[in-house]
Amino acid sequence: MSVTFTSQSSDMEGYTMDLVDSEAWSQNKRSSGHWRRPAAVCMGLLALALLIAILSFVARGPGVNNSQSTTQVPTSQNKCENLTRHWMQLQTSYSSLSENTIQLQHDYHSLEKEKEALTAERDATRVDRDSLRAEMDLLKPERDALASERDSLLDEMSSLKADRDNLTLDQEFLRLERDALKPERDSLRQERDQLRGEKDAIVAERDGLRAEQEVLKPERDALKNQLDSLQVDQAQLRVQNDRLKESNSNLTVRMEALQKKYHTLLDSTKLTVNASENVCPISWIKFQNKCYYISKKSETKGWIFAKRDCERRRGHLVIINSKEENDFVSRFYDQTWIGLSDTEEEGKWKWVNGVDFAGEGFWMQGEPNGASSKEDCAEVTQERGEWNDVACSKMLSYVCEM
Ligand code: MMA
Numbered sequence: 001m002s003v004t005f006t007s008q009s010s011d012m013e014g015y016t017m018d019l020v021d022s023e024a025w026s027q028n029k030r031s032s033g034h035w036r037r038p039a040a041v042c043m044g045l046l047a048l049a050l051l052i053a054i055l056s057f058v059a060r061g062p063g064v065n066n067s068q069s070t071t072q073v074p075t076s077q078n079k080c081e082n083l084t085r086h087w088m089q090l091q092t093s094y095s096s097l098s099e100n101t102i103q104l105q106h107d108y109h110s111l112e113k114e115k116e117a118l119t120a121e122r123d124a125t126r127v128d129r130d131s132l133r134a135e136m137d138l139l140k141p142e143r144d145a146l147a148s149e150r151d152s153l154l155d156e157m158s159s160l161k162a163d164r165d166n167l168t169l170d171q172e173f174l175r176l177e178r179d180a181l182k183p184e185r186d187s188l189r190q191e192r193d194q195l196r197g198e199k200d201a202i203v204a205e206r207d208g209l210r211a212e213q214e215v216l217k218p219e220r221d222a223l224k225n226q227l228d229s230l231q232v233d234q235a236q237l238r239v240q241n242d243r244l245k246e247s248n249s250n251l252t253v254r255m256e257a258l259q260k261k262y263h264t265l266l267d268s269t270k271l272t273v274n275a276s277e278n279v280c281p282i283s284w285i286k287f288q289n290k291c292y293y294i295s296k297k298s299e300t301k302g303w304i305f306a307k308r309d310c311e312r313r314r315g316h317l318v319i320i321n322s323k324e325e326n327d328f329v330s331r332f333y334d335q336t337w338i339g340l341s342d343t344e345e346e347g348k349w350k351w352v353n354g355v356d357f358a359g360e361g362f363w364m365q366g367e368p369n370g371a372s373s374k375e376d377c378a379e380v381t382q383e384r385g386e387w388n389d390v391a392c393s394k395m396l397s398y399v400c401e402m
């Protein structure tokens with residue numbers, strides 16, 4: 001029998017493992033440590049038993065095989081019995097050791113296989129580890145990029161959150177505004193509906209008017225024709241009118257020449273034609289024994305020109321001496337010049353005959369006030385029969401007195 005034990009089992013212990021971080025490997029290592037120790041003990045015991053057997057065999061010597069030993073003294077017989085017993089024990093030990101050896105050899109082979117499998121596994125794991133490391137190295141920049149991307153995303157998220165908060169606020173405001181606008185909208189809707197009704201009525205009215213217009217059109221055309229013929233008539237009348245004006249101015253010239261002649265005659269004959277004789281010149285009228293010239297409606301003048309016209313007519317702008325005379329003078333026109341002014345000295349009113357104004361007169365309340373720039377000439381108004389000072393350049397009717 002020969003049992004050859006190499007130091008392979010201790011070689012297993014001598015492995016220096018690089019993959020210290022591999023969980024699978026450390027598990028493997030732990031389980032191999034379990035079986036290695038009892039195997040070593042068994043093998044030690046086996047070696048010891050073999051040594052004892054060899055030593056006993058040597059110690060028995062060559063006399064053991066002697067057939068005469070049975071005839072020897074009881075001590076040697078005992079010895080032989082002892083040896084036989086011993087031999088049998090050894091045989092038993094041997095057979096059990098053989099069994100053990102077989103078992104151990106079997107174990108050894110299976111361990112060898114296991115070792116090979118583990119070595120292959122380790123190598124594969126190393127390859128895996130290296131590729132994982134390479135992969136990790138490759139992934140590191142990616143991880144860094146992702147980390148920075150995450151950071152920027154976090155920043156973005158916080159700004160988005162702020163935006164969202166602002167928008168939420170805005171939304172709140174808008175909601176409030178919308179709620180406030182709702183009643184206005186409702187009233188506008190009402191108004192719109194009302195206006196729609198109104199529009200419909202107006203449209204109906206318009207349609208009616210259109211129909212009416214259709215009826216009126218022929219009427220208008222007839223009127224247009226009428227107008228055209230009237231325009232022709234008007235042009236003819238204008239010509240006629242111009243002719244009449246011409247003859248009128250000729251007549252006026254003739255009349256003025258006659259008046260001149262009349263006055264010359266009066267002067268030359270020293271005839272005094274006055275109210276006391278119940279006679280007034282042509283175009284003059286008598287009132288309370290005095291003669292008055294009332295300017296024509298179209299004959300308005302500034303105060304100084306009215307004064308001159310009265311003088312040309314051998315009279316003077318009226319001088320008011322009584323309430324009756326004032327009422328008479330004021331009854332013809334809205335506004336009429338009288339012969340009173342303060343042109344020489346502001347506030348010092350004088351009649352056209354040079355006599356200073358005295359007494360109350362018939363001034364309107366608050367007049368004379370010298371309003372609107374200079375107001376130096378006096379008028380009498382028809383409405384109230386009262387006096388007011390106005391600008392002398394105003395174009396007014398006038399009354400002369402003789
Ligand atoms: C007002 C009042 C008079 C003034 C006139 C001028 C209508 O009366 O102020 O005193 O002479 O205006 O037109």
Ligand code: CA
Pocket residue numbers: 367368369370371375388389390
């Ligand atoms: Ca005035």
